[in-house]
Amino acid sequence: xxxxxxxxxxxxxxxxxxxxxxxxxxxxxxxxxxxxxxxxxxxxxxxxxxxxxxxxxxxxxxxxxxxxxxxxxxxxxxxxxxxxxxxxxxxxxxxxxxxxxxxxxxxxxxxxxxxxxxxxxxxxxxxxxxxxxxxxxxxxxxxxxxxxxxxxxxxxxxxxxxxxxxxxxxxxxxxxxxxxxxxxxxxxxxxxxxxxxxxxxxxxxxxxxxxxxxxxx
Amino acid sequence: xxxxxxxxxxxxxxxxxxxxxxxxxxxxxxxxxxxxxxxxxxxxxxxxxxxxxxxxxxxxxxxxxxxxxxxxxxxxxxxxxxxxxxxxxxxxxxxxxxxxxxxxxxxxxxxxxxxxxxxxxxxxxxxxxxxxxxxxxxxxxxxxxxxxxxxxxxxxxxxxxxxxxxxxxxxxxxxxxxxxxxxxxxxxxxxxxxxxxxxxxx
Numbered sequence: 525x526x527x528x529x530x531x532x533x534x535x536x537x538x539x540x541x542x543x544x545x546x547x548x549x550x551x552x553x554x555x556x557x558x559x560x561x562x563x564x565x566x567x568x569x570x571x572x573x574x575x576x577x578x579x580x581x582x583x584x585x586x587x588x589x590x591x592x593x594x595x596x597x598x599x600x601x602x603x604x605x606x607x608x609x610x611x612x613x614x615x616x617x618x619x620x621x622x623x624x625x626x627x628x629x630x631x632x633x634x635x636x637x638x639x640x641x642x643x644x645x646x647x648x649x650x651x652x653x654x655x656x657x658x659x660x661x662x663x664x665x666x667x668x669x670x671x672x673x674x675x676x677x678x679x680x681x682x683x684x685x686x687x688x689x690x691x692x693x694x695x696x697x698x699x700x701x702x703x704x705x706x707x708x709x710x711x712x713x714x715x716x717x718x719x720x721x722x723x724x725x726x727x728x729x730x731x732x733x734x735x736x737x738x739x740x741x
Numbered sequence: 742x743x744x745x746x747x748x749x750x751x752x753x754x755x756x757x758x759x760x761x762x763x764x765x766x767x768x769x770x771x772x773x774x775x776x777x778x779x780x781x782x783x784x785x786x787x788x789x790x791x792x793x794x795x796x797x798x799x800x801x802x803x804x805x806x807x808x809x810x811x812x813x814x815x816x817x818x819x820x821x822x823x824x825x826x827x828x829x830x831x832x833x834x835x836x837x838x839x840x841x842x843x844x845x846x847x848x849x850x851x852x853x854x855x856x857x858x859x860x861x862x863x864x865x866x867x868x869x870x871x872x873x874x875x876x877x878x879x880x881x882x883x884x885x886x887x888x889x890x891x892x893x894x895x896x897x898x899x900x901x902x903x904x905x906x907x908x909x910x911x912x913x914x915x916x917x918x919x920x921x922x923x924x925x926x927x928x929x930x931x932x933x934x935x936x937x938x939x940x941x942x943x
Contacts, residue, residue, distance in 0.1 A: 531915070538914035542888075544895050570914070573921035576931075577889035580870050581863040582772050586781060589767045589789050590760045596796055 529566050537567045541574065603726045613719035620712030627706050744807060752799050759796050762807075767792070769808060769891065770815045776886045777819040779875045787822045791815035809893050813901040816883055823879055869931060873923035877916055884909055885916040 539545050540553040557564050744765075750758035770791055774784035791814040802810055874882050880902070887898045888909075895913075899906045924931075 534918055535911055535914040538917055539895075539910050542895065542913075544910065566918075569921040570917045573917040573924065574889055576866070576870065576924060577885065577917075577920065578892075579866065580776065580890050581867045582768065583775055583781075585767050585771045585788075586785055588764070589771070589785075589792050590763055591756060591792060591796055593756060595793060596756055 529560075529562050533563060534566050534570065537563065538570050541567070541570055603730045605726045606723045606730075609719040609723035609726070613716045613723065616712050616716035616719060620709065620716060623706060623708045623712060627709065748799070748802065748807060751796070752802070756796075759799070763792050766808065766811050770811055773812055773886055773891050774815050774819050774822075776871065776874055776890055777816070777879070777883055778822055779871055783822050783826060787815060787818040790821070791818040794818065806893075806897060808891075809897040809901065812887060812891055812893060812897075816887065816901050819883070820879070866931060869924060869927035870920075872927075873920050876923055877919060881912050881916040881919070884912040885920065888913055889917070 536545070536549070536553055537557070540550055543550075545553060557567055744762070747758045747762050751762060767788065771784055771788045774787040774791070775781060778784050778787060791811065794817070795811055795814045798814070874886070877885070883902055884898055887893045887901055888895070893901065895906055895909050898913075899909045902909075904912075
């Protein structure tokens with residue numbers, strides 16, 4: 525007995541018209557359409573709607589929708605070398621700072637150690653005036669351990685002036701020549717600047733090539 | 742050059758290759774947007790936006806129908822336009838002349854290869870279809886435009902609108918029934934040729 529078609533029936537018929545049902549389901553729907561005029565009417569309506577929609581006239585485009593580099597937001601490609609040199613620049617800069625800080629700390633340590641040595645080196649100047657037996661053990665090993673600065677000072681001033689050794693020791697230490705500048709303090713910034721320069725130059729070359737390509741469009 | 746080669750070039754940032762794809766598909770995308778939005782200016786904006794989005798997201802394309810992929814981007818752009826212009830009145834399909842009278846067969850509808858009678862018939866059919874499409878809720882309209890006007894299959898439509906296949910079947914059936922009911926009012930007015938064709942195809 526035929527019943528009033530439901531929306532579920534219409535949905536099945538619609539999918540059947542589009543070939544979206546399984547083989548078994550499609551056979552069942554086809555059989556029902558044969559035997560049920562109400563369902564056949566629904567199928568007819570769906571077919572007509574579909575056929576009319578397929579005849580919808582196509583409009584011509586009002587303009588072209590081509591993308592320009594500006595609309596597309598294109599930027600010149602970054603050459604592979606640029607990131608490498610940029611990182612190299614950053615690394616060398618870090619090494620430079622590391623070396624610089626290392627040098628500063630080194631000189632601070634040196635500055636802190638100097639008075640200690642002076643204090644220890646002081647007893648010889650007071651040998652004459654100091655009571656005998658006053659920590660000779662201390663003076664002995666201390667002198668042996670006296671850094672080379674004093675020894676060099678002796679050597680520089682020569683034996684003729686070494687009579688008042690203790691008097692000369694202090695100025696000699698104070699006027700000692702500046703330690704030589706760490707060469708890395710020059711090498712690191714130079715490498716950093718070179719890497720940065722290469723990165724910048726590569727980028728500029730790439731930008732120039734990109735501009736040339738754009739002008740051809 | 743074949744389509745896939747152009748897509749690969751465009752994926753590497755070649756704008757020239759992408760623009761060749763634009764020329765090939767701009768009419769399809771514009772017509773889909775026009776039927777969904779019912780307004781030429783909005784459809785043009787959506788089409789431009791869709792191509793821009795497509796170019797930016799081209800690396801996400803992993804094969805399959807490129808037309809379906811592009812129609813998905815234009816569908817998204819249409820939804821954006823619908824949200825943006827929800828409260829803004831749209832331009833009617835038939836523009837008015839200087840006296841405010843409706844121009845029945847606008848110049849931009851004209852098919853240069855068709856006779857004046859055929860052009861008039863086409864304009865009437867388009868008017869009827871667009872009128873009935875506009876009466877549908879947007880979600881139903883999108884599905885029927887993609888499936889029946891643009892010819893996508895159910896799975897492609899489902900991917901485009903991001904809803905399950907069952908929902909597509911249901912929306913399409915309901916949209917077709919509503920359209921048929923709406924077109925019934927135009928049935929006698931529709932050119933005989935179209936009526937006969939639809940009867941034949943039915």
